[in-house]
Amino acid sequence: MNTHQPDHSAYFAFRDQLLGPLRTTVLTSQQLCEAGRLIYGHEAGLSLYGIPAADMAPKGITLLGRTVIECSVDDYTAPVADALAALQAASQPQGPDAGNPLIADLFCGSGNFGHHLGQRLMRAVHAAELDPAVFGTARNNLDRIGSAITLRLTDYRDLLRELPARSTHDTYVVEPPWGPAFTAAGLDLTRTSPPVPEILDDIRRSRDGLPCHIAIKTNDQIAHDSLDRSFTGARHLATITPAPSLPSGANMDFHLYELHG
Numbered sequence: 001m002n003t004h005q006p007d008h009s010a011y012f013a014f015r016d017q018l019l020g021p022l023r024t025t026v027l028t029s030q031q032l033c034e035a036g037r038l039i040y041g042h043e044a045g046l047s048l049y050g051i052p053a054a055d056m057a058p059k060g061i062t063l064l065g066r067t068v069i070e071c072s073v074d075d076y077t078a079p080v081a082d083a084l085a086a087l088q089a090a091s092q093p094q095g096p097d098a099g100n101p102l103i104a105d106l107f108c109g110s111g112n113f114g115h116h117l118g119q120r121l122m123r124a125v126h127a128a129e130l131d132p133a134v135f136g137t138a139r140n141n142l143d144r145i146g147s148a149i150t151l152r153l154t155d156y157r158d159l160l161r162e163l164p165a166r167s168t169h170d171t172y173v174v175e176p177p178w179g180p181a182f183t184a185a186g187l188d189l190t191r192t193s194p195p196v197p198e199i200l201d202d203i204r205r206s207r208d209g210l211p212c213h214i215a216i217k218t219n220d221q222i223a224h225d226s227l228d229r230s231f232t233g234a235r236h237l238a239t240i241t242p243a244p245s246l247p248s249g250a251n252m253d254f255h256l257y258e259l260h261g
């Protein structure tokens with residue numbers, strides 16, 4: 001047996017644990033390191049806010065099982081933030097407060113995506129998280145790292161209502177839970193909760209016709225053409241594909257779009 005091959009069956013069993021019995025349990029340091037090895041092929045692959053798994057507990061970082069599987073880690077979000085920064089540097093923003101664009105992390109989870117975008121683009125970040133348990137750990141972690149993210153325990157639609165459009169460089173992170181949208185056939189973005197097309201409609205409605213940027217995570221196997229169908233009428237700007245560590249269908253891709261009103 002080749003001992004260098006990652007044990008994918010162990011990954012899928014661990015994933016079931018994280019989304020099942022360990023869903024709202026704060027993981028131990030050992031479990032965080034195990035998650036790094038099983039999901040990313042090495043312990044430090046699980047790294048959030050610039051803090052690798054082994055350093056999380058000593059630094060007071062707490063993560064629930066569900067967030068460990070749902071989060072977008074540093075190695076993924078930092079390149080997405082770089083790509084977005086390059087795209088925005090190449091275009092002149094328009095809008096009522098064009099030079100002061102907002103970042104809204106609508107499904108915050110760990111808050112790591114908003115954290116990287118805010119740092120890279122040097123902007124204030126607003127975030128919404130609906131699950132009180134996830135909110136509690138995110139609040140703790142963002143305080144520990146001295147983050148200025150404005151985090152609310154609320155539905156993303158409430159956050160949208162509070163954030164009028166400022167600039168064509170306003171950016172929304174759209175990472176709803178996948179749940180039944182993720183099957184052997186791939187990820188169906190019309191079946192996430194809430195469905196991605198519904199979230200995009202909510203964003204459009206909040207913006208009075210002003211275009212904006214969207215960052216979204218998918219896996220590497222989209223079902224029913226649902227990414228293109230969800231973003232009909234939007235302009236694809238970039239896709240960032242991290243090095244795969246899992247079988248096809250279980251790895252992540254990130255996409256940037258310009259959404260029109």
Ligand SMILES: C[S@@+](CC[C@H](N)C(=O)[O-])C[C@H]1O[C@@H](n2cnc3c(N)ncnc32)[C@H](O)[C@@H]1O
Nearest residue numbers: 070071072107108109110129130131155156175
């Ligand atoms: C896939 S996770 C987001 C992961 C996050 N981007 C990260 O890097 O950690 C989705 C999160 O959205 C939260 N959520 C689900 N429905 C929501 C809603 N209607 N409004 C705000 N947050 C919601 C869930 O509790 C969960 O923590």
